[in-house]
Amino acid sequence: MKNNIIILGGGQAGIYAAREIRQNDSKSNIKILGEENLLPYERPPLSKDFLLDKKKEEDLYFHSIDVLKNENIEFENISINKVDFENKKLFAKNDNVYSYDSLLISTGSENKKLTLDNNLKNDIYYLRNLEEAKKIKEIISNKNKITIIGGGFIGLEIASSLSQLQKKVIVIEIGNQLMGRIIPKQIADLVQNTHIEHGNEIILNKQIEKITKKNGIYEILLNDNSLIETDFIIAGIGSTPTVKLFENTNLKLDNGIVTNQFCETSIKDVYAAGDVSNFYHPFYERNMRLESYQHAQNHGICAGKNIAGVKTEYTSIPWMWSDQFNLNLQLTGMCDEYDEIIERGNDINNGVIYFFLKNNKIRGACGVGIIGKVGRDIRITSKLTEKDTIVDKQILSDQNLKLNKLIQK
Amino acid sequence: MSEENWIEVGSTDSIEEEDLIRFDHQDKTFCVYKLTDGFYATDGICTHEAVHLEDGLVMDDEIECPMHQGIFNIKSGEALSPPACEDLKTYPVKVDNDKIFIKID
Structure with missing residues (x-):
């Protein structure tokens, strides 16, 4: 069946959702409404390689307009100022009206x-x-x-x-x-x-x-x-979720738009993904709101699947990074609920990681090192966390022992 | 196929299974992998940002970038997971007398 799918918000979550919907649904109309007059672009380089002139504007776009055209995804630069969830309509400042069958809200967050x-x-x-x-x-x-x-x-x-x-x-x-x-x-x-x-x-x-x-x-x-x-x-x-548009509607808000593990909001056929969503995470058994590259991408993809009718739970273990000077810092999982901390390494040149364990299982880890030095171990840690593995603490704490020995195949 | 393009990387026991080593030759850099069914080679630098894949994770025929988690198929070079969207170049590999060679074009 041909549907009108509207994605409100032209950032990373929105573009990944759009392309995922198209992968699963060749017929529906997909339209992204973005407030910035730019195709979706990567934000991480803005504070780093863009300021340093190592990346130019044209290097930042996720996809060219040709990719969107080939996949029949429309992109419109427009500002929406009213939503009527009951009649499934969005109203723009220029009086344009957009009707939808399914709506994804990916409006992101804004600076405090x-x-x-x-x-x-x-x-x-x-x-x-x-x-x-x-x-x-x-x-x-x-x-x-x-x-x-x-x-x-x-x-x-x-x-x-x-x-x-x-x-x-x-x-x-x-x-x-x-x-x-x-x-x-x-x-x-x-x-x-x-x-x-x-x-x-x-x-x-x-x-x-x-x-x-x-x-x-x-x-x-x-x-x-x-x-x-x-x-x-x-x-x-810091930032706050961009939800002003929904403040006087029936959409359930609490530090963002409240969604379940399928990116569904409190209103039927309305989904939310990325920074704006306060989503239920089945692994941590609680709601959380994340502002990260990996989350915007994967949550957008998950929302896309669900909108296209492929029911998919969002179980991605949180992961984020920051690059400062020649350091790469990475965080996986949640480091706020633990009964034991284990340290791996003590020299930033080889990478230092702290694991946060509860009941002998990793809940989260955070590491920093010269670029490239912690990524592999942090990635393995995400897998160990996801699989709820009981870990050998000797291997965790000894940098000479490889972490992939802990992965049960 | 001229013989001189085959460059010796090192001995076959210099790489553990499901792992890789970095190999630099002239101004180029490569990753050489040992998978369960043999040796493979790709470009060393991730196609997403200029980061070497030598510290990446090798698992199930895939290499994952240590910086931003782009994933490539080691055998085909195909970019499998964003943020990587451009494929990684691959190179032929042969083993002769327990030594690994890659063919650089």
Whole structure:
């Protein structure tokens, strides 16, 4: 049967869902509605290779327009401002109306903004999309001392890039460690050392009291009364799911759109995937919302299968990475529920991994090392986690013993 | 097929089964694998981002990039899982007197 399938949100989850639907359904109309006037593109390079000029805009697109044309997937640049779930219609700002049989919401997430009591709002920059990355890249060319507010993945990746561009970088973090929301302190400290070795200044445990501007220079007053002078400010203080459009509807929201393990929302024929979805994970037996490349891709693919009628549970073990300087940091599973921690390796040149175990099974692991050094072990760890394997702790802790010995075939 | 294009990589016992070694020749770099049914070779650098596959995971005839988990079939080079979408180049391999050779074009 021919259906109208609309994908609201032109990011990674949306494009992967669209192509997966087409693989399973050659007849239905598939239309992606994107707010940015760009085909879906990869965001990870924006804070790294794009700022460093190692990747250009044209290198970022997931697929060319020809791929979409060949697969008969439409892409339209439009902003939707109203949804009528009962009559299955979307209304655009330009009065266009879109009817759907199935709807996938993949609107992603948006940056939290600093609350400032003066009119410097437009002076603080954030990085999520290509346009913002272009602006930052242009402005920093004549700035020297740059302050990053927020010591999470995005802030630290920018800090790493700016340092490589010979800028003086200061990172201000409110918490008592970097990347505190998801990264264990042991790993965060290793990453912090690398930033310091490269000349970046890391300030922890400090809150911003006030930001003022004098003669083109910003003054950041911290809660210990210290004052930081800086030429430019970038903030990366977390994100929130993009759900404003659904706030006065019947769609169940709770830190994003609540979905089950099949990407189904509380409304029939409406699905959600990627950053915007607070989904049920059958392995961890709880809901979670993830903001990562792998999740956006795999969750989009899973939603695509379900929309096309191929009932598929989402069981992917979370995985994410961050590249800073010559380090590659990787995280798999969940590192917040454990009764034992096991360390593998103690030299960042060979990779250091911390495993988080509960009842002798791995629930999550986090590692960091020179690029390439932790990926294989982290990947094997994902497999061990997924298979709920009881692990030999001797093998886990001894870097000379290969982890793939633990995989039961 | 001219003989001089066959380049010696090393001895057959230099690679464990279901594993790989890196092999550099002139300005090119390769991965040479030992699978259950023999030896195989591919380009060394992932087609997604410039990362060497030498630290990747070999499993069930597949190599997975250690950085962003793109997966390739070792025998055909086919890109099997995003973010990799461009195939990996493969090279003929032969074993002679317990030595592995790959044919570089």
